[in-house]
Amino acid sequence: MELAVQTIELTKKYGSFTAVDKVSLSIRKGEVFGLLGPNGAGKTTTILMLLGLTEPTSGEVSVLGYNPVKEPISVKRVVGYLPENVDFYEDLTAGENLFYMAGLNGIPVEGRDKKISQVLEMVGLLNSQNALVGTFSKGMRQRLGIAAVLLKDPKLVILDEPTNGIDPEGIEKILSLIRSLAKDLNVTFLLCSHMLYQVQRVCDRVGIMYRSSLVASGTVEEVGKTILGEKKGIIKFRPEKGVGLRQEALNGLDGLSEVRPLGGHFVAHFEEDKLALIMRGLLDRGFVPFEVGGKDYSLEEIYLRYFQGV
Amino acid sequence: MTGIKTIFWKEMADHFGSKRFLVIASIIVLASLSSAYGAIGSQELHSFGREYLFLSLLSTSGGTLPSFLFFVSFLTPLIGIIMGFDAINGEKQRGTLSLLVSQPIYRDSIINGKFLAALAVSALMIAGILALIAGVSISKLGIVPNTEEIVRTLVFYFATLLYISFWLSMAILFSVLFDKTSTSALASVALWIFLVFFVYMVAGIIADHMAPVTQNSTMEGIMKNERIKIMLMRASPAYLLQEISMAILNPAVRILTPLTAEKLQGLIPTPLSVSQSLMVVWPQLVILCALSIVCFGISYVAFMRKEIRS
Numbered sequence: 356m357e358l359a360v361q362t363i364e365l366t367k368k369y370g371s372f373t374a375v376d377k378v379s380l381s382i383r384k385g386e387v388f389g390l391l392g393p394n395g396a397g398k399t400t401t402i403l404m405l406l407g408l409t410e411p412t413s414g415e416v417s418v419l420g421y422n423p424v425k426e427p428i429s430v431k432r433v434v435g436y437l438p439e440n441v442d443f444y445e446d447l448t449a450g451e452n453l454f455y456m457a458g459l460n461g462i463p464v465e466g467r468d469k470k471i472s473q474v475l476e477m478v479g480l481l482n483s484q485n486a487l488v489g490t491f492s493k494g495m496r497q498r499l500g501i502a503a504v505l506l507k508d509p510k511l512v513i514l515d516e517p518t519n520g521i522d523p524e525g526i527e528k529i530l531s532l533i534r535s536l537a538k539d540l541n542v543t544f545l546l547c548s549h550m551l552y553q554v555q556r557v558c559d560r561v562g563i564m565y566r567s568s569l570v571a572s573g574t575v576e577e578v579g580k581t582i583l584g585e586k587k588g589i590i591k592f593r594p595e596k597g598v599g600l601r602q603e604a605l606n607g608l609d610g611l612s613e614v615r616p617l618g619g620h621f622v623a624h625f626e627e628d629k630l631a632l633i634m635r636g637l638l639d640r641g642f643v644p645f646e647v648g649g650k651d652y653s654l655e656e657i658y659l660r661y662f663q664g665v
Numbered sequence: 666m667t668g669i670k671t672i673f674w675k676e677m678a679d680h681f682g683s684k685r686f687l688v689i690a691s692i693i694v695l696a697s698l699s700s701a702y703g704a705i706g707s708q709e710l711h712s713f714g715r716e717y718l719f720l721s722l723l724s725t726s727g728g729t730l731p732s733f734l735f736f737v738s739f740l741t742p743l744i745g746i747i748m749g750f751d752a753i754n755g756e757k758q759r760g761t762l763s764l765l766v767s768q769p770i771y772r773d774s775i776i777n778g779k780f781l782a783a784l785a786v787s788a789l790m791i792a793g794i795l796a797l798i799a800g801v802s803i804s805k806l807g808i809v810p811n812t813e814e815i816v817r818t819l820v821f822y823f824a825t826l827l828y829i830s831f832w833l834s835m836a837i838l839f840s841v842l843f844d845k846t847s848t849s850a851l852a853s854v855a856l857w858i859f860l861v862f863f864v865y866m867v868a869g870i871i872a873d874h875m876a877p878v879t880q881n882s883t884m885e886g887i888m889k890n891e892r893i894k895i896m897l898m899r900a901s902p903a904y905l906l907q908e909i910s911m912a913i914l915n916p917a918v919r920i921l922t923p924l925t926a927e928k929l930q931g932l933i934p935t936p937l938s939v940s941q942s943l944m945v946v947w948p949q950l951v952i953l954c955a956l957s958i959v960c961f962g963i964s965y966v967a968f969m970r971k972e973i974r975s
Contacts, residue, residue: 377853399974403972403974407768408766408972408973409972428770428771429769431768431769431770432769436767438764438767438974440760441760441761441764442759442760443764444759444761445759446682456764456768458667458670458671458675459667459668459671460767460768460769461667461668461674461767466761500764589804643699
């Protein structure tokens, strides 16, 4: 698997304060990677180092084969970065703003209008091309930002807190936009966020930063395993109508553990790979399973558990 | 290279479209025109003889109105300040600076483009005003500036631009150093008031302290006091510009420090040639140039070293 971004023990110090501590990150080409962590964990500083906007104190970075410390312009030519709390010139229209950005990216004047309509179409703002950005909602500005990033046909897109301060409908639009862009354009995405639920839905892999270090990275499941340990599924079942709550009936059924009665039903842990056998066994013994909780890790849980533990 | 051009044209368009530019431009145009009309009615106008009528139009004060020179040294700093005080922190406050630095352009093209655009706007404005005054001179006095007058006016024009670029780079420096536009505006205006108005008083006080002048003072004592005062005032670019324009616009001026009557004996009061007038104020021109370069240099370095987060 080719890597879009690789850092080796990347460190950034401001005086005696270490903002980023030995972060070794690798992002594969074509994936949507989520860099997660509470505010002040060092996510933005890491991104700035990826773009050559600040110099690392030590460690190595490589972005799409370029070294951002030595060739920041080459990096910025292929990497689209949408900073946190970014905004546009309010007294210009969406089209004029993009025209300016296109100029800064060295897109020749002849092709600019076509390119601008194209990216506005992608983010669903084509109808607002001639509206002043001052009249735009926060969600629309964010989508305009994504349009500005797409102008340069990026190979890697970095979005810093793309859903900050946006209403649920706007968030929905942005997330589905990211998903579809990643699929259609085969662009690598790096999302940086503290909004776990949203990120979990669009990311292929995540990295969790906490207090300047990268504490885990991988798929949500892998990260869950490292942080929470092996998790067991939970099954709930009740006896058939008219039959009493008799735990002895379960004797001889393999794969269930920690069975305990709860109200009118039982709750138990089960072994994932024996689920079919367990279900059949329960039915044979006159029980009706009514809720099977898989062992999906939720980022929220990982987050809470990990950060409470530390 | 494309970056600096794009920023240059965008900034030019912004300045010409902004209300504050309109306000300062109309104030300066009105002040200059009224000073030229005032000078036409003045008795002093004809004191140099017909040969330098256009030049004396620029330096003569008519009745209640101060001369054009006065307006240039007092008001043109405001052009630089108004266009420069929010150059960097204004972008930051709007949230567009992080967008600019993440484009594939060298960072210095931002500050260079902004500086050059503001300088070009000032150059156009001052050239327009000088052309207007030439128009007044032609229509009211029937005098077309001769070649020497044009050359002298061009030297004066160049010195004025140096003067404006000093104020412009100072305002840009404040916009890099301070995060709030109101702070940088106040700091610029405070420095303007000090260097343009108060420096004369402060220089007088210090000179009187170092070389007190009493009724019994000898000629040497008075001269010493005067020399200290002038040396101190030369710290202000406003005074430098006044000296330069005095010598350039008045071919009779051959020395800028006080002289005793004996030293003037045997002097033939003929007008100086352009190159000789230039020799008189060459040090002042060099200092003015150096001040602008140093000021811009500091803001350039400060901006390049600044870390731009969001």
